Amino acid sequence: MNATQAEALARYSHRAIDQDNIGLYEGWLAHELRLNKCADCGKWHEPARAICPSCWSMNVAPAPVSGRGTVYLAILLRQGREEEGVTYPYPVALIELEDQPGLRYTSTVIDAAWEDIKPGTPVKLDWTERNRAPFPVFRIDQTRINEVKS
Amino acid sequence: MSRNRIKDQIAIVGVSSLPRTRDGNRTARSLVAEACVQAIRDAGLKREDIDGIVSSAGPGHWLIVPPGVTEMTATLRLPNITYLNDGMGVVVSPLIDAMNAIFSGACETVLVYHYNYRTPFNSKLAAEDPFRRGFRGYDDYPAENVKNATAYTAWCARYMHENNVPREALGRVAINDRTNALRNPLAAMGSKPLTMEDYLNARMVRDPLTMFDMDLPVDAADAFILTTAERARDLPHTPVLISHAVQGLCETASDEDQLASLAHHGQDVVVRQLKQKGARGLADVNDTDIAMIYDGFTFISLSWYEKLGWCGPGEAGAFIEQNWNAQQNRLLLNGRIPVNTNGGMLSEGGTQGAGFVREAVVQLRGDAGERQVPDAKSVFLANGGFFYNSQAAVFRRDDS
Structure with a gap:
């Protein structure tokens, strides 16, 4: 190792x-x-x-991967186990990455209202800290917001 | 060679279901042992007659507290076991295992049992129960996952995005179950009707699904005795023959987030087999008398209606509305065929389909009391979800 x-x-x-x-x-x-x-x-x-x-x-x-993708689907967890960095309600999104059709990564979308995390919304990779270690998240990509597709 | 050599060769001759409870204080072992003894006696058999034992306590069971088959054999002192297996947790899988064992000659009469047990992760009362403090959860994923239960919420969100289906369609599934549960003394939610207002105002658990969209965590045990159709005709009850029992795994299986789309999953694999085998009730729902449609999540039922071909893709909401009987406050397909006569898993209690199997047998025997469907001859069971437990079965009364 x-x-x-x-x-x-x-x-x-x-x-x-x-x-x-x-x-x-x-x-x-x-x-x-x-x-x-x-x-x-x-x-x-x-x-x-x-x-x-x-x-x-x-x-x-x-x-x-490129880190660019779109929201394929999203759900809002109203409850769940205690984890650092997770407060409920908590959005969980399946991100379809532009690197390959159907290649998806599950994470969350930060700094966004729940109503805005819709299928087709363009997002890009970002990083936050969890338990003092880097953790991948996504945020809405304002530069591509006009390309919304479903 | 026929694609279904086992058709009508195996019968269910004994059943037992214990009442479903949300506050029980018995062990899973205790519940299973009682159900097994009741089922053996219901079949008119003795311990010496049981030479096969199959459980739902195999790998992948959501409880890591399995009363597995070696332990249950010891508990009941079964002296003649020649076939044993701890099988998959959703009920048609252990039934298929038992059928194949009988058909091959590995044994003649199999005790199949299934149990569900509330865990600290799905029940507040269970979390407060000191006897359950050592339980490990089946789901041990970070919040950012769409696996197991969460996968159905996720794919329901996608389904509602792709199709214009109102929440009321999901609500009808829950209300149908509740109406039927009111006539089932085993049901955990058998005393209070559910209204659409209740449904629409219910607490969201994971948007877009509420507490009423998810099956009810209960303590429960069910047991079944299977044997050859020939031997069944010498036993006390009208035999219930298993015409079809199939399962289907989609290629992405437990990688639920990588499923290409809702256009193809495990339910499609199941339906393809039922078509090839000419299963009764598939081409024309009128050929069945009762439909048991899996409702671990309300959304799963909508998908089954579409995959079975009883309506088109995306049309399950309209299908449910068209088949709703307002006077009886429940579904009657084609104005005649009731759905989930036991109250389903949403209102009888979540037993991964075991309650449907018991209900089917009791109905086909004509022993369902005030909820008896007159002269029920055939039951169609569409069981399980999309990813790794899609299944179906068709049962018929021996004289039909």
Whole structure:
């Protein structure tokens, strides 16, 4: 195990981390959203797996996504377990990333009214701190707000 | 070779359901043991007759407190077990397992049991119960997830975005269940009707779904005895034959957030099989007498109506409105076929479909008391959700 992996394990101690997904958390430390990508067929997948779900190549590795996407769907949690940085009501959004059709990442949208977190809303990756470690979130991308699609 | 060699070869000959409670103080083990003994006696059998045992306590069960089959065999001192398995938690899966074991000859008569047990994570009273303090939750994800239960809220949000479906359509599903529960003494919510006003004003849990859109956490146990149709005809009750029992897994399975779209998921895989096998009630709902439509979330029921082909994609809201009987305050498909006669999981209690199976058997035997559907011959059960537990079954009375 290298030093970055050790740091990811230590700083994200509340996450279920193993050899197959640790690249995601190493990316978080570096403020990069890295999802698994297949070096043979070029397809991304999420959540991280040891094998490419499309072509079954074992040649997969984390790589940074653009961080641009649109809200595919959103829900508002009115209750849930206590977690640092989470206050209820709390929006959870499934973000469709522009890197590949159907590639989605689940997070929240910050600094936005619930009514504005609609399907099709353009968003971009941003970072916040949770438990003194970087955590990926999204915010509405005002520069692309006129491109709203569903 | 027929695609359904097992059709009508296996029968359900014994059933038991314990009353569903929201404040019970018995262990899951105690509930299961009582239900198992009742079901064996209901079938007119003795412990020596049981040579197979299948539970819903396998991997993926939401409780990590399983009364599994080895423990239950010891509890009941079953002396002749030749087939055993802790199976999947949603009820048609363990039934299929038992059927296949009987059909292959691994055993002849199987005890299948299912239980649900409130956890500190889904029940306030359970959270205050010191006997449940050691429970680990099945859901141990950060807030930012759309897995398991949350997946249905999420995909309902997408469905409502894509289709112009009013919240009242979801409300009708809940009201239908409640109306039926009023005639079911086992039901946890069997004493008070639900109005549309109640529904629309209900507390949101995860927008767009309220507390009335989610099945009721209860303590419950159900047990079933399955055997060959041939042997069933020598036992006390009218046999209930299993004409079809199928399940379907969609390719994204438990990666719920990666499902390509609502156009294809596990329910489509199930319906494809039912079509290939010519299941009664699928092509024409009039060929069935009772429909049991899964309601772990109200939205799941809407999806089933569309996937079964009883209405078009996005039309479930209108379908429910067209089939609503205002006088009886419940659904009657084609003006005749009731839905979830036991009150469903929203009002009888959440048992992953086990309550539907017991209700189907009791109705087909003609033993459903004041809620009996006259001369019920066939029941269509559309069970489970979209991702990893889509299933269906068709039961019929032996003489029909």
